Amino acid sequence: MNLKNELRGYAKPVAESVLAILIGVLVGALVLWFSGYSPLEAYYWLIVGSLASTDGIAETLAKSAPLILTAITFAIGARTGLFNVGAEGTVYFGAMAAIIVTQYLQNPIAGLLAGLLIGALWALPAAVLKVYRGVHEVISTIMFNWIAFFLVSWLAVSVYYNPKDPNSTLPIPPSARLPLLIKGTSLSWAFIVAILSAIIVFIVMWHTKLGYELRTSGQNPRAAEYGGINPKRSAIWSFVIGGMTAGLAGAGLVMGTPPSYAITQGLANVHGYGFDGIGVSLVGRNHPLGIIFAGILFGALSAGATAMQQHAHVPLEMIKVIEGIIIIAVAVPGLLDLFARPFRRGEA
Template sequence: MADVVADGELDDVRPPAPDDGERRLTTSLSTSVLAVLIALVIGGLILLMSGENPLTAYSAMVDGAFGSSFALGETLSRAAPLAIVGYGTAVALRAGLITIGAQGQVVAGAIGALLTAQFFENAPSAVAIPAAALGGALFGMAWVLIPALLRARFNVNEILSTLLFTEFAALLIEYLLNNPLKPPTAITPQSEPYPKNGILGLVVDGTRFHFGVFAAFVIGIAFVWWIRSDRGFSYDLYGENPSLAQSLGISGNRVIINSLLISGATAGLVGWMQAAGLLQRVYVQIASDIGFFGLVVAFLGGATAGGVLVAALLFGALQSGGLAMQSSEGIPASLSDIIQALLLLGFSIRYAPQIIRLTRGVMANFTLIGKRRA
């Protein structure tokens, strides 16, 4: 069967106005705004009980996130990776898939980007930088390929398989940075410095705002084009109604594999950004919590372009603003962590039916494996 039907053949199937993307964006933004307000109110109550002024704390947080070129650069450098992972995860979500393997794919992408950059160490930057970006994307895709095939061919739940591969990635990078990639003089697990010809320069000196951050805007534009294309609509249709999609000639296996590969590629690009721009070498914790927060960003953004961008900026501002609040007002940055945790709780409640359904799917896979072994 063809992956998608020919251009124009889906016109009769497309829903009438209001546009589905606008409806999703309105719903997701209203949900996100409500979740943010509740989180801020609860955070304010915690501050009051601690003897702090909530208005002073939140003012310091906003100023620390957007009040200067350094603050804005810090916020954008934190938000961009979340947005890129969020866009890739959103492609899978719109196809009816939930992957929680972005964390491992970021790690794989960082390793792939480093190895590619080392291979092109003597090449011009115009060659080395895009080659390393491609290497990161390909390694991210490779890391999700087996889970994608397992889901397409054997209906193995993608949550289970991508989670396992995230653990594999953690073990792999631990081994590599303690053995073959570790410099002889290094004490802690880390790689050699990233090749100079592949480093992403700073947009503004004295900040962490590097040129790789602009990749988030490029990916965002590509995502908008995708969801407005016939191919993107066919993937959305499969996510909403697989039977109808397949009756129109849309291959379910291709939708599954391609969606997960796209999510892996974007996560791999983030690994490249972390290694070539932010850290300029590879560390064990290079992925931080980008993969997991990227999933939350995709959910809170309703898997829409605008929603993902707003959610990523929100989390980026909370992270950078929390640190600034601690340094300027002496209020622990853990307040920012509490607000993010409350947003995660709201996310869990909002999507409880989907989470329960997917958990049942994972347990069904375990039950099937147990029966086969018996």
């Protein structure tokens, strides 16, 4: 009875996201067709590349891990009434912190904790500016992303560079790497860390006082204040928890992605996850459990894109087009109503 009610509450957002995905796929097919590619062939290789083999599935899940974590950063913000786009920069810091700390403490837990901690710390300036000086978080987090980019680039090039390979930083020492779940693939414990994080965040947001206070502050700050909740405190917690998951995303990326286990030149291999996470969060309806599925979907698109390029000769960028269409479709409010209305009219 309870469960049934709860599931009913989820039915609509899930249906809306599924519909958005279908629209993305269909419009994507049209775009492919107009661009002179065969949509069928492209999608065939997309699915083969991402889901039809153990390797494909492993790649899909591996790609989803950082997306799930950065999506959660955005989702916690959104649920607290904040538009936190600071995950991008925090990922760089998380990755760098893991590399630095594991040079001294050669243990995966130490690396992950380093990512977690630096994520929490790096979230504080934006949080403090927001709460005490009213600086809008979109402005501050975008600026901090650039500070993070150049600071970490400098660390990568000038301090923690790899003497044997000028194109990357020092690698994570073998004993501090996250063990692979399937040998010969890049699916590591980073995926498990992402799933666990999503579950923990779900519990925090929906089953603790703190989560109740965060959600109340997000929905109605005046009611929160009236209800004895300090909305400022909520905002700071939201930034900090969000920073932690983004930091973890960065740490997991370098600690769990063979073969380099390092940050590559121009931060190329840790770049873009923070912004992609925003889309994942939207498709997952800013809900940690929805984000797991949305993250895996985006992971699959990204994993299958390579096969699509190799066999159907469709450029990788086409995948970004499809992702974009899906996100726009999700963002259209009342999308489902739009589609359901003609049917309902028949009933009445």
